[in-house]
Structure formats: structure tokens, C-alpha cells
Amino acid sequence: MTEKPEIQLPEDKPLEIAGRTYQSRLLVGTGKYHDLMETGHAVEMSGAEIVTVAVRRTNLGQNPDEPNLLDVVSPDSYTILPNTAGCFTAKDAVRTCKLARELLDGRDLVKLEVLGEDRTLYPNMLETLAAAEELIKDGFKVMVYCSDDPLLAMRLEEMGCIAIMPLGAPIGSGLGIQNRYNIRQIIENANVPVLVDAGVGTASDATIAMEMGCDGVLMNSAIAHAKDPIRMANAMRLAIEAGRESYLAGRMPKKLYGSASSPLDGTFF
Amino acid sequence: MQVQVNGEAMELPAGATVAALVEKMALTGKRLAVEINEDIVPRSQHPMFALNDGDRVEVVHAIGGG
Numbered sequence: 001m002t003e004k005p006e007i008q009l010p011e012d013k014p015l016e017i018a019g020r021t022y023q024s025r026l027l028v029g030t031g032k033y034h035d036l037m038e039t040g041h042a043v044e045m046s047g048a049e050i051v052t053v054a055v056r057r058t059n060l061g062q063n064p065d066e067p068n069l070l071d072v073v074s075p076d077s078y079t080i081l082p083n084t085a086g087c088f089t090a091k092d093a094v095r096t097c098k099l100a101r102e103l104l105d106g107r108d109l110v111k112l113e114v115l116g117e118d119r120t121l122y123p124n125m126l127e128t129l130a131a132a133e134e135l136i137k138d139g140f141k142v143m144v145y146c147s148d149d150p151l152l153a154m155r156l157e158e159m160g161c162i163a164i165m166p167l168g169a170p171i172g173s174g175l176g177i178q179n180r181y182n183i184r185q186i187i188e189n190a191n192v193p194v195l196v197d198a199g200v201g202t203a204s205d206a207t208i209a210m211e212m213g214c215d216g217v218l219m220n221s222a223i224a225h226a227k228d229p230i231r232m233a234n235a236m237r238l239a240i241e242a243g244r245e246s247y248l249a250g251r252m253p254k255k256l257y258g259s260a261s262s263p264l265d266g267t268f269f
Numbered sequence: 270m271q272v273q274v275n276g277e278a279m280e281l282p283a284g285a286t287v288a289a290l291v292e293k294m295a296l297t298g299k300r301l302a303v304e305i306n307e308d309i310v311p312r313s314q315h316p317m318f319a320l321n322d323g324d325r326v327e328v329v330h331a332i333g334g335g
Contacts, residue, residue, distance in 0.1 A: 030332075031333040039333060053332065054333065054334025054335075055302075055329050055331060055332075056329060058294065058328050058330050059275075069331050069332055070331050080331070083335065099329050103300060221335070
């Protein structure tokens with residue numbers, strides 16, 4: 001037996017957001033599904049405990065007996081994370097958050113996202129910073145969707161954002177993490193949870209994020225736009241767990257050349 | 270009087286309350302939030318909060334989103 005060298009492994013801290021501990025590190029959106037039944041099944045299969053919703057006008061001619069999203073994804077069973085999707089200014093984002101807080105009986109956890117343009121849906125960070133400041137002053141607990149700029153991520157944490165959520169790639173693009181170096185820098189600097197939000201296309205993308213040490217991943221299209229969303233929800237659950245376990249286990253070093261797994265001693269040829 | 274509800278004009282009797290508006294929209298008891306002229310009107314105030322001519326009212330709920 002060779003002596004085992006002393007190894008340093010990452011600390012297995014549970015995911016804690018706004019004073020609550022979560023078992024699942026997969027956060028899912030509820031948009032783009034065929035119907036509410038599919039939404040409910042996919043959310044359940046994903047194992048997610050935090051679920052994002054959007055805030056929109058009720059339709060004047062709407063059938064009042066139509067089921068509501070929050071009947072399917074109940075605030076009693078899930079942490080509902082209202083988003084400010086569709087907002088292009090700090091003012092609209094703050095208004096949306098105030099409506100969301102009223103809608104959810106005073107719950108003050110929000111996902112802030114302020115978009116900059118239609119084509120890439122890239123975040124407008126100037127408006128995001130302005131909105132974050134106002135929301136935090138008003139008592140909101142802000143999880144912030146942001147660009148993958150390490151310095152801006154630090155600034156958002158200093159301001160009091162409770163989670164930093166850089167994009168891996170544009171919302172709904174499914175391109176996977178485009179700048180691993182930046183995400184790694186953001187993780188290294190942060191003292192609050194870092195979650196990759198947007199850009200995941202398939203299970204391996206989610207695993208890569210988790211292997212890098214992300215605290216969680218938020219996704220919507222990767223599940224909702226899969227050919228079989230329920231099955232993909234399960235794949236994502238497993239991918240997140242595999243990535244987390246791999247991160248905690250600590251991967252082997254990369255080598256340039258081969259290294260035999262079977263001993264060369266005792267060969268008989 | 271006329272108010273704007275979710276961007277559309279609506280006729281209401283003078284002095285109608287937010288609760289009356291919600292009832293007219295067949296949304297009584299639903300989980301929703303109301304904003305008048307960009308200020309939140311808390312649910313507890315809906316029964317007594319009277320609307321004024323020209324008010325801009327938003328009635329919102331949660332829908333699927335990422």
C-alpha cells in the first residue's frame with residue numbers, strides 16, 4: 001500500500017438562498033411548455049425546489065375557470081421566484097418586482113433581469129445595477145441575472161445581491177457555457193451563491209457548470225424545448241447531481257500522454 | 270367614469286372600488302396584484318379603494334416564464 005497523500009477537497013456546503021436550505025441545485029423556469037400539465041410534470045421530474053415565473057397582465061377576455069400556473073406550481077410546495085423578464089429599464093423591473101411581491105403575499109425574493117436588446121437578450125448591466133440598488137433598498141432579496149463580467153459580479157455582491165447569476169450563453173440559445181474562464185473567476189471571487197442562468201442546451205452543459213463549482217444552474221428552454229421535456233427534466237436532475245459530485249470528488253489532473261491503468265508487473269508475455 | 274384597465278378603456282360606475290373592478294373581470298378570489306397609476310394597491314385595500322376617472326389600472330398574475 002502506498003501512503004495516501006493529504007488531499008484538499010472542496011467543502012460540501014448546502015445551497016442556501018435567503019436563509020433557506022435547498023437539496024436541489026437545479027432551478028427551473030415555467031415558460032415555453034405546451035400546457036400547464038406538462039409544466040407541472042417537468043417541474044416535478046426535475047426535482048427543482050425553486051421555480052421561476054413571469055408577471056403579466058390578466059387577459060380581459062380570459063376564461064376565469066382556466067387553471068392558473070400557481071395552482072400547478074403551488075407556492076406551498078415550491079419557492080416561487082418571480083422574474084423581471086421582458087423589462088428593458090430599471091424602472092419597469094422595479095415595478096414588476098413590487099407587483100410580484102404583492103402577488104406572492106409579501107415574499108420578497110426576486111430574479112432581477114434587465115435586458116439590453118432583442119437579438120441576444122444580453123443583460124443591460126447599467127440598468128441592472130440601478131434596479132438592484134433600488135430593490136435592495138426596498139427590502140427585496142435580489143438574485144441577479146448578469147453578464148459574465150467578474151468585476152461587475154463582485155460589484156453586485158457588494159451591493160447586497162444574494163445570488164449572482166451570470167449567463168452561460170444568450171437566453172434560449174442552448175449554446176452551453178461560452179466563457180468558462182469568466183464563470184470560474186466569478187465563482188472564485190464570490191461569497192454568495194453563483195448560478196449559471198441561461199445558455200444551457202443539454203445535460204452535459206449543466207454538468208460542466210457544476211463541475212466548475214457553480215452552486216446551481218437555472219434553466220428553462222433546455223427542458224421545455226427538448227423533444228421529450230419530462231425525460232430531459234430527469235436528465236438535467238441527474239446532470240446537476242453528477243456535476244456536483246464530480247466537483248466535490250475533485251477530478252484527476254489532465255496529462256498530455258497516456259498512463260496505464262493496469263500494472264505492468266506480473267505480465268506473462 | 271372611464272378607466273384604463275390593462276391598456277383598454279373600461280366604463281365603471283362613479284366611485285367603483287378595486288374589488289368591484291376585479292369582480293367585473295370575473296377574477297374575484299384569484300391570485301393577482303393590482304397597480305393604479307403605478308402604485309401598488311394591497312389586496313387588503315381592494316374593498317374600499319375607490320377608482321377615479323382616468324385611472325390607469327394594471328391587473329397582473331403569474332404566468333410561465335424563465
